[in-house]
Amino acid sequence: MTRVYLGTDHAGYEAKERLKAVLAADGHEVVDCGAHAYDAEDDYPAFCLDAARRAVTEGGVGVVLGGSGNGEQIAANKVPGVRAALCWSRDIARLAREHNDANVCSLPGRFVSEEEAVEIVRVFLATPFSDEERHVRRIGQISAYEAGR
Numbered sequence: 001m002t003r004v005y006l007g008t009d010h011a012g013y014e015a016k017e018r019l020k021a022v023l024a025a026d027g028h029e030v031v032d033c034g035a036h037a038y039d040a041e042d043d044y045p046a047f048c049l050d051a052a053r054r055a056v057t058e059g060g061v062g063v064v065l066g067g068s069g070n071g072e073q074i075a076a077n078k079v080p081g082v083r084a085a086l087c088w089s090r091d092i093a094r095l096a097r098e099h100n101d102a103n104v105c106s107l108p109g110r111f112v113s114e115e116e117a118v119e120i121v122r123v124f125l126a127t128p129f130s131d132e133e134r135h136v137r138r139i140g141q142i143s144a145y146e147a148g149r
Contacts, residue, residue, distance in 0.1 A: 001026070002125050003060030007033040007051030007072070009044035012065025012109035015117045019063065022118050028125070029060075045075045052076035052084065052104050062104035063121055069108035076104045080146060083139070088112055090123040097127035099135050 004023055008016040013035055023030050033054065034047040048064040048071075055062035056079060064072035069086045076084035084104035085096035088111060096102035105124045107117050129135070 001028045003029040003031065003058070004121075004125070005031045005033050005051040005054045005058075005060060005062045006065075007044070007047035007049075007062065007076075008065040008109075009035055009042050009047065009067075009072075010038055010040050011067035012072075012107065013038045015065050015107065015109050015114045018114045019065075019118060019121060023121070023125075026122070031060075044072050048072045048075040049079060052079040052082045055103050056081040061125065063107065063124075064104060065107045065109050065117070067108070067110045069106040069111075073104075073106035076106060083142075087120050087124060089116075090120055093120045093124040094127045097124055098130045101129040101135070101139055 006016050020030050033051040035042050044066050051062040051064055064076050066072040073084045073086045076082050082104050083100055083102045084106050085102040086106045087093040087096055088108055105121060
């Protein structure tokens with residue numbers, strides 16, 4: 001199974017708690033990077049950056065949640081080695097893994113139900129990278145840019 005690092009703010013807090021339980025029941029090792037309590041005034045960057053950093057440095061994948069998922073994805077993508085994708089459907093999650101070898105899934109908590117979030121993450125976790133030459137080449141170009149800046 002997979003180690004999954006979860007990070008969210010208040011907008012995704014309840015969905016994160018549901019994901020923790022479901023993913024653990026599915027046999028995944030779940031690491032909660034926060035928020036650890038509901039706080040309508042909290043800020044997502046620290047939680048999402050931690051989940052993304054740990055996915056890269058400790059192995060596994062990250063799942064970050066927020067209202068739109070956009071800020072969370074932007075924060076996660078600041079971590080070297082992260083390829084975070086905004087996933088609002090199972091098809092997008094599958095393509096993010098198959099084509100982009102995404103290692104962080106960002107969920108828009110105000111636009112998908114908790115049940116949809118569970119299904120999206122399950123697809124994300126179950127889908128391998130395709131290893132097709134064109135996708136490897138494109139990811140290599142992105143990694144080279146990242147390494148050179």
